[in-house]
Amino acid sequence: METKEKNNWREKLHMIIAEADTPLGKLFDVILLILILLSVTFVMLESVSSIDVKYHEVLYIGEWIITIFFSIEYIARIITVKKPLKYIFSFYGIIDLLSTIPLYLSLLFAGSSYLLTVRALRLLRIFRILKITRYIGESNKLKRALLHSRAKIFVFLFAVLIISIIAGTLIYMIEGEESGFTSIPRSVYWAIVTLTTVGYGTISPATPIGQAIAAVIMIMGYGIIAVPTGIVSAEYTRNSNRGPSVDDPNYVHVNSQCCRGCGAIKHRDDAKFCHKCGTDLHVEDINSSK
Secondary structure (H helix, E strand, O other), X not given: OHHXXXXXXXXXXXXXXXXXXXXXXXXXXXXXXXXXXXXXXXXXXXXXXXXXXXXXXXHHXXXXXXXXHXXXXXXXXXXXXXXXXXXXXXHHHHHHHHOOOXXXXXXXXXXXXXXXXHHHXXXXXXXXXXXXXXXXXXXXXXXXXXXXXXXXXXXXXXXXXXXHHHHHHHHHHHHOHHHOOOOHHHHHHHXXXXXXXXXXXXXXXXXXXHHHHHHHHHHHHHHHHHHHHHHHHHHHHHHHOOOOOOOOOOOOOEXXXXXXXXXXXXXXXXXXXXXXXXXXXXXXXXXXXX
């Protein structure tokens, strides 16, 4: 009986902190997002000396209050899952930990509290709150397109590197130290900056031949920028033609239910068990009486 009650409160707590389909779960996530935004704002304001001088104490206390809340939340997430290590080493688990420890580290290492801005990554949870989890499928298509294009992009970048080395060597031989091209590595740096059309202007060719080479590199830069975009776009279009889209009547909508057993998400609305480990997804309603 005690074991059942113990598991029951864990299941209820898990529904609140790990899901967004219940009123309490949605409220918890909204509060979480507000605290994340406040925390990032506090860190940015603390870096402004004029504001920090006046409100340092308030900002510091505010950061600690939010950090303690996140610490309790992190521990609660570990307690409520059946496989804590799986959560700890998951993407969100690592982000949750990284967003908690910087302020503790600041007690030993000055300035590390600014790393609290990593909490902004936790804003990814907004997808669950706004009920747009189904559109994450579009981001998955982009990820697949990048993965499938990696070989072509690698060859392209390797070719750009070779062009930069050749161009840098030529400009070093033509311009020399008089124009600021003191070494081949520095000249290659100039070639990369010019080829990518960034143009910092720290060094520039002075001779007519050097300027002609620079003009050719600049023109090549515009064409080079379009190449990786075209590669990824073509692969994305190919992936978009596979499987149903979100507007397809056959598209299956998924919710924010998070399995306590394995942490899997994206369960169908009519699912009774986890699609990965088979754990029962239906627990006693939070607001039901004993």
